[in-house]
Structure formats: structure tokens, C-alpha cells
Amino acid sequence: MTSSPSASRSLRGKTAVIGCGISAVGRVPGKSALALAADAAYKALADAGLQKTDIDGVLSSHAFASPFHRFSVAISEYLGIQPTFSNTLQVSGATAATMFNVAAAAIHGGLAETVLIVGGDSLLTGLSPDLALRSMTESRDQQYEMPFGIPVANTFAMTAHRHMRDFGTTAEQFAQVAVIQREHARRTPGAQMTEPLTVEDVLNSGMVTTPYHKLDCSLISDGGAAFIVTSAERAKALGIPKPIYILGGGECYTHEHIFLMPSITTTGAVQSSAKAYAMAGYGPKDMDVAGVYDCFTGTVIMMLEDLGFCPKGEGGRFVEDRQMTYGGAIPCNTHGGLLSFAHSGMPGALFHFYEVIHQLRGQCGERQVQGAELGLVHSLGAGFATQATTIFGTEATL
Amino acid sequence: MINPKEAHIKPLPMPDADSEAYWRGIREGKLLLQHCKQCGHVQFYQQAICRACGSEHLEHRPASGRGTVHSFSVVYRAPGPAFKHDTPYAVLLVELAEGPRMISSFVGDDPLVVTFDMPVELVCEPVGDTGVVLPRFRAAR
Numbered sequence: 001m002t003s004s005p006s007a008s009r010s011l012r013g014k015t016a017v018i019g020c021g022i023s024a025v026g027r028v029p030g031k032s033a034l035a036l037a038a039d040a041a042y043k044a045l046a047d048a049g050l051q052k053t054d055i056d057g058v059l060s061s062h063a064f065a066s067p068f069h070r071f072s073v074a075i076s077e078y079l080g081i082q083p084t085f086s087n088t089l090q091v092s093g094a095t096a097a098t099m100f101n102v103a104a105a106a107i108h109g110g111l112a113e114t115v116l117i118v119g120g121d122s123l124l125t126g127l128s129p130d131l132a133l134r135s136m137t138e139s140r141d142q143q144y145e146m147p148f149g150i151p152v153a154n155t156f157a158m159t160a161h162r163h164m165r166d167f168g169t170t171a172e173q174f175a176q177v178a179v180i181q182r183e184h185a186r187r188t189p190g191a192q193m194t195e196p197l198t199v200e201d202v203l204n205s206g207m208v209t210t211p212y213h214k215l216d217c218s219l220i221s222d223g224g225a226a227f228i229v230t231s232a233e234r235a236k237a238l239g240i241p242k243p244i245y246i247l248g249g250g251e252c253y254t255h256e257h258i259f260l261m262p263s264i265t266t267t268g269a270v271q272s273s274a275k276a277y278a279m280a281g282y283g284p285k286d287m288d289v290a291g292v293y294d295c296f297t298g299t300v301i302m303m304l305e306d307l308g309f310c311p312k313g314e315g316g317r318f319v320e321d322r323q324m325t326y327g328g329a330i331p332c333n334t335h336g337g338l339l340s341f342a343h344s345g346m347p348g349a350l351f352h353f354y355e356v357i358h359q360l361r362g363q364c365g366e367r368q369v370q371g372a373e374l375g376l377v378h379s380l381g382a383g384f385a386t387q388a389t390t391i392f393g394t395e396a397t398l
Numbered sequence: 399m400i401n402p403k404e405a406h407i408k409p410l411p412m413p414d415a416d417s418e419a420y421w422r423g424i425r426e427g428k429l430l431l432q433h434c435k436q437c438g439h440v441q442f443y444q445q446a447i448c449r450a451c452g453s454e455h456l457e458h459r460p461a462s463g464r465g466t467v468h469s470f471s472v473v474y475r476a477p478g479p480a481f482k483h484d485t486p487y488a489v490l491l492v493e494l495a496e497g498p499r500m501i502s503s504f505v506g507d508d509p510l511v512v513t514f515d516m517p518v519e520l521v522c523e524p525v526g527d528t529g530v531v532l533p534r535f536r537a538a539r
Contacts, residue, residue, distance in 0.1 A: 206475075
């Protein structure tokens with residue numbers, strides 16, 4: 001990355017997250033995607049001590065249940081604000097991290113001073129039958145994939161399956177991811193799934209698409225999340241007690257179709273995280289806590305490798321050795337993740353940010369990772385086609 | 399948008415300007431790959447330019463129809479009602495002998511016999527009476 005002409009330009013420490021909010025998550029009937037997003041937005045504003053008129057930029061993801069082409073514009077209207085910078089980003093599950101990267105770049109570049117990042121969706125209770133069907137099938141290629149009956153889960157399943165073949169990763173190791181994250185969710189107020197879970201429970205939960213059982217798959221939920229990002233100078237001027245700085249961002253897009261993925265067991269997360277680490281000036285060993293997109297259990301194992309937390313092929317053993325929880329190398333998805341906290345579509349990936357930022361603020365109560373100063377959040381989507389990483393730190397890490 | 403009343407109908411490919419010749423080839427029992435006359439790159443995904451060098455000088459040549467299973471997943475819970483009656487079925491990531499990979503599904507045998515790197519061969523199979531033919535794969539004979 002050092003040879004890149006952009007290496008001398010950096011958004012390291014230029015912006016900070018000063019407010020966070022989430023709606024109720026899980027089964028939240030009677031609330032539109034916009035209402036969930038607005039609820040989260042008002043909580044984030046209150047957390048930052050700002051008024052809605054202080055927002056001059058809005059970034060959002062799309063929502064299946066409120067399928068506006070321009071959700072960021074629709075939510076601005078819903079909130080009664082008229083931002084001078086806005087965009088609705090769409091790179092599937094990776095959208096969450098790209099919103100933080102773009103917000104930081106926009107603020108650093110002078111396009112906006114205070115950006116609201118917001119998403120909301122109601123996949124569990126808010127989808128009409130046609131929208132539900134659309135959400136299940138439409139993201140795969142109409143000519144080369146969909147005619148063969150390929151569920152969204154299938155692309156991820158095929159990568160995990162080959163990972164088993166190439167590295168000896170086991171179904172029990174996949175299941176262990178779900179078990180550890182359930183332990184985390186049991187300590188997270190408001191989490192959707194809090195019943196105790198064992199490896200046997202996962203293995204006996206019924207096959208969806210090999211090698212994934214039902215409990216290897218993430219949840220379907222309602223929920224929204226929002227964040228306020230502003231310049232480091234403004235965060236200081238506002239007297240925010242603990243701004244959480246954006247130290248680095250990186251992205252990588254290796255393919256659109258799974259059959260054109262260069263390797264189905266090593267992903268663009270290698271490149272996206274390398275770029276984020278280089279900008280932040282820290283490496284994987286420096287991270288105290290992580291939020292890793294966990295649409296399926298095997299996704300986490302592959303990402304722990306590609307983000308540099310363990311060598312390639314050793315993700316299964318890493319998880320089996322409980323290195324992804326408290327006392328291990330990198331406590332990961334300490335809120336329970338998409339597997340146990342909630343997965344309301346694209347906003348689901350924002351919950352990882354909410355957790356990691358609260359860990360860095362030291363506000364996680366019994367879930368607190370002691371002394372957490374540096375955190376990484378990684379979002380991905382579309383069968384590993386889209387990858388985005390953001391690294392955060394406290395003032396002490398600047 | 400998909401009409402829920404048509405949810406039981408399987409999605410069929412709708413060829414576009416880039417893929418029209420490919421789907422005509424499939425109807426004739428041939429899997430046409432694009433060979434770049436400028437750099438020799440071979441591609442499955444049909445497009446107007448070579449993905450390696452950008453040349454427009456592409457030539458369609460029938461693939462041997464032989465390949466191996468790079469990865470696969472046996473589907474037990476179908477993506478919507480259209481595929482429900484087919485479960486369990488094996489979706490394949492086939493690596494063609496010529497190099498490119500493609501998505502297909504396994505026919506002619508119990509899906510549970512599919513294994514990694516298993517040799518497979520092309521079967522161009524009509525979909526009911528739709529007039530559409532799909533490239534599927536069976537165990538190599």
C-alpha cells in the first residue's frame with residue numbers, strides 16, 4: 001500500500017463518532033423501516049447532545065421493507081431535515097463499513113460537517129409476500145445462477161464447504177462460532193436469541209444447504225441503527241466526553257459472480273483490511289475487539305483468517321480454542337452478531353459498529369473487554385464479492 | 399418485481415445482447431466459451447470485451463463439456479416455492495477443463511454422491527416445455 005500515491009493522503013483521526021443509537025431489535029411489529037431508522041436517528045442525536053438541525057449530511061443503506069430508490073433522501077424527509085450531502089449506498093452487506101469510510105472522507109474533504117449514518121429495515125414483520133420473495137432471490141444473477149435454484153446462502157455455503165476440504169475445518173468448529181456468539185448475546189440487553197446453545201443443538205438444527213444447518217445461519221429481524229460522525233475539531237468543540245476516532249478504512253471488490261471469485265477460500269477482506277491497517281498504523285495484533293460480519297458461522301472463520309487474526313486455514317482451530325471470545329486473541333461480535341443479536345438486513349451490519357464503539361467507550365457493562373482502545377469492524381456481502389473494513393480508536397491511539 | 403402468484407414458476411434465463419449466442423449454443427447442445435483472439439484468455443461469462451485485455455475480438459468455441467466439481471452445496475431448504483419439490487439437489491461450482499468456472503446443478507444421480515474434484519460432464523437439458531435449455535452436469539462416464 002505504501003507505493004500508492006494516495007498513501008500520503010489519509011483520513012486517520014480526522015473524524016470521530018460522537019453519537020450512536022439503535023431501535024428495539026428482533027420482532028418489532030408495527031414499525032416501518034423508516035420508523036425504525038428514525039427512532040435510531042433520534043437516539044443517536046440524543047447520545048451526541050445534538051439537534052436534528054445540526055446534521056448536514058445523511059448516508060444510508062437501502063431497505064427491503066421500504067424500497068425507496070433513495071432511502072437516504074426519504075429518511076431525511078421523514079426526519080424533516082434538508083441535508084447538503086447525501087447518498088444511499090448499495091454494496092450489499094459491506095454497505096455498513098462503506099458508510100463510515102464515505103462519511104469520514106466526505107467530512108475530511110469538506111462536503112459535510114456532521115453526518116448521520118442510518119439504516120432500518122423490518123425483514124421479520126414488515127415484508128409483504130412479494131417483497132419477501134424478492135429479498136430471497138433477486139440478488140443472484142438472473143441468467144447464470146438463479147435458474148439453478150441457488151439460494152443466497154448457497155454461495156457462502158460453497159465457500160465454507162471448500163474451506164472444509166482444503167483446511168480440514170469441521171462442522172463442529174462452524175457450530176462453535178454460533179455457540180460463542182450466543183454466549184455473548186445472553187449478556188446483551190435486547191438481543192433476539194438468548195436461550196443457551198450447544199454445538200449439538202447447531203448440528204441437530206436441520207440442514208439448510210450443506211454444510212450449513214439452520215443455526216449456522218443468521219437471524220431474520222427488524223431493527224435500525226444510527227450514528228453521528230463529525231470532524232475531530234467539532235467533536236472537541238462540542239465537548240464530547242469520549243469521541244471514537246476513525247483511524248482507517250479500506251475496501252475491496254473482487255468479483256460480482258461467485259464463479260469469477262479468484263479463490264473461494266481467500267477473500268478481498270485481505271486487501272480491504274490491509275489498506276485499513278496501513279492507514280491506521282496498526283495491525284491485527286493491536287486490535288482489542290472486533291465486529292465481523294457473520295451471515296453464517298463459516299464466514300466468521302474465514303474472516304478471522306483474512307483479517308489477519310490467525311493464519312490462513314487455522315480459523316477453525318482458532319475458534320475451537322475460544323480465541324474469538326473473552327480471554328482469547330480477539331473478542332469478536334461481543335453483542336452476539338447477526339447470528340444471535342439481530343439481522344435486519346443491511347442495518348444488521350451496523351449493530352457490530354454500535355457494539356465496537358461502545359466497547360471503545362467502555363460502556364459495555366458485563367460484556368466490557370477491559371482496556372479496549374482499538375477496534376476493527378468488517379462488513380461484507382454478496383457471497384464475499386464486497387468487502388469493507390473500518391478501524392476505530394480512542395484518543396489515546398491517535 | 400416477482401408476483402407472489404408466480405412464485406412457483408422457476409426463474410428462466412432471459413438472454414441479453416451479450417449472451418444471446420451462448421443460450422442459442424446451449425439449445426444446440428454446445429457450451430460456447432469466448433476465446434480472445436488477441437491474448438488467448440478464455441471466458442465463460444459472456445461479454446462484449448475480453449476481461450483480460452479489453453479486446454473485442456472474441457471467438458465462440460464449444461467447450462469439451464468436461465470439468466470437475468470445485469465446490470458444491472446440497473440444498474435442503476429451497477429459495478422459494480419454485481424449487482421446493484426438487485430438494486435435495488446439488489448446486490455445483492464446476493471448473494471446466496478449459497479453465498473457467500460456472501454455476502450449475504447435478505443431474506442423473508443421487509445428489510449425495512457429489513464429492514470435491516469429482517469429474518463431471520455437460521448435459522444440456524430442456525426445462526419442461528418452456529423451450530429453454532439449461533447446462534447441467536452429471537457424473538462423467
